[in-house]
Amino acid sequence: MRVTVTVNDQDYIRDVEPRLLLVHLLRDELGLTGTHWGCDTSNCGACTVWLDRVPVKSCTVLAVMASGSSVRTVEGLERRGGELDQLQVSFALCHGLQCGFCTPGMLMTARWLLDRLPDPSDVEIREAISGQTCRCTGYENIVRSIRHAAESERAAG
Structure with missing residues (x-):
């Protein structure tokens, strides 16, 4: 087809x-x-x-x-000019990945969340990523990374 x-x-x-x-x-x-x-x-x-x-x-x-x-x-x-999305930067800074296997799905889900809810609570973040499985991190650094991205984007205006 x-x-x-x-x-x-x-x-x-x-x-x-x-x-x-x-x-x-x-x-x-x-x-x-x-x-x-x-x-x-x-x-x-x-x-x-x-x-x-x-x-x-x-x-x-x-x-x-x-x-x-x-x-x-x-x-x-990736943004125009090769600049990383703030989520990608935050995942690196806050150790939101270990093996990296789940990371693409986490990033796509988290970007969708932040585009709709720029100031999510930890509970809202955890709910958004509840369909994603990470076998390495225990999710704490993933939540921290998403929260960091949200705070960075709000500070940048």
């Missing part, structure tokens, strides 16, 4: 198998390997991307379902 999709503001047209998952389109067809494929059952959240500005687990979305839509991956967080 023919799929037409905009990924990180770039248009792509591909002929794909009807059963191809969005995560595989991104990784295997488009070479965007920042989106991690972890469980194939929507449990871990490592494959979270935005589909028409809404976070989805790309291991549960068929590529044909994304046809005609806009997808944003972790590669799309």
